[in-house]
Amino acid sequence: MITTRFSKISATVAGLVAAIFVGVANVSADNKTEYNVPISTIHPTQAAVGKAQIASKISTYVENGALTKNYYNDFNDDNGYTNGLYSLNGVSQTDKTTYKTNSIQSVIPDAQLTNDSTAKVPVIKGPGGTLYATDGHHGSTTYEFIKQQYNLGFDTINVEVIADYSSLSMADFYKKLIANNQVLPMAFNVKTGEYQSFSLDRLPTHMYANEFVNDPFRSLAYFWRKSAIDKDNVTANFAEFYLGMFLTSTGEFKGLSFESQDYYLTAFNKGNAILQKLINGDTTYTALFNKVLTIPYGVTPSMLGIQSIFDDTKIAAQRQKLTDALTFLTNTPALATSNTTLFDLNTEQLTKQVATFKALSASDYTKDSYQKVNDLITKANELISNNGSQTDLDNLTSQIEQALRNLVKVPTTEILDTTQFEQQVSRFNKLTATQYDSTHYQSIKNAIAEIQALITNHGTQNELNTKVESLQAKIDALKPVSSVKTATNTSPKHNHKQHLELPRNMVKQPIIISPVMIVLVLMASVSFSYKRFKLF
Structure with a gap:
């Protein structure tokens, strides 16, 4: 959901009554007002402003080298002293004369805001205690420009601290702002005619007109007031930019470079016609609004202050007001000068991948794998030429890196000596x-x-x-392993007696004489005696 603008807060019991807004931390009477903050120290949370709107304001703030009642009325209102109301020593007072002719804060240094009042510049404390404004960019930039350009007016302003993220790292701080819809990470790129995202580290660091991109639709939203938009019913932060996103999505503004009054006036007429149809319930524009803003961001026409009835009687006066503002802008080069580098792309990683590719020889790789890398690089170069987004370029660079890793070598025809x-x-x-x-x-x-x-x-x-x-x-x-293994001696303890023992069949046994043996012995004896006898 989109956060609301920070309107006045009423509190009868200090710190207990809070106004609850869409998708962001509550803003209550407990919020701390800081007085006389140098505008030059406040950081923006958007990259663009409507230069024609600022020109229109300045033309009514400075006349004949002096500040007008319009300047003081708006300046005191933005500081929280609405209609001259302020608090002194706890007592509410009103000073209509100072309200119209000077700065209440300057004339009455001890003047405080009443419980019913809130400074119109809500800020968040970021890393290092730096203040980041979530609204009030146009008023702050206008007052700072008048002080620098004409040395008139004041370059300090009261702010309302609505959150403190000072303990976060810069990376986590940006994530927090995005999560809470307290920053607008996109802006209108006049070269493409579309709203494009950008890296938050490229946000302006001052409320200086030349640090902002000029968004023609942000200015035109100011001049569509009364005919199609009621500013008092706007509840979404960055509402005019979301309106620009819807209008450019219609395709009706293609080819408008906004280099002259004619382009602005053409866009002014086209916008009134589209908004009139949207208000009258045109199904095509209603469906487109839902697709572009309601579904992705939760924004409805009423949150942008779009009226329920289109008032074409207001168109002529608003067209003349726009014409006068454009004339003033043309004659004030210091105001017309804008940031031209916001959408410059970081091509460092792409350049490295291209250098790697150029060092290769096409003949070493298959045609398809080599051509894929070449096609992706061509696509990346076209994106750069057409002022594409950093996100799209980063995605292409990653694809090129992957394609380089996937290159397929062509089989070599070299005859190897084996x-x-x-x-x-x-x-x-x-x-x-x-x-x-x-x-x-x-x-x-x-x-x-x-x-x-x-x-x-x-x-x-x-x-x-x-x-x-x-x-x-x-x-x-490689060494041979020995085939002869050393045996472990497991023999019993040496015993000499054992070695002296004869085999069992040689051990003396008891003599047993059988009759057969006696006969044999006798016969042998007779035979021996006979032989012996014959010899003699």
């Missing part, structure tokens, strides 16, 4: 696997397989030579 490899393979094949450590042996087989794959996939000679050298080193380092 002599050294074959010698090492032959040498390895003569080895017996069981004689070597299995892990080391397997690592050599893996290295051989890897080299064979390199040859199959058409690797380079340098790659082959390097791997063959590594293979040779592995084979050289």
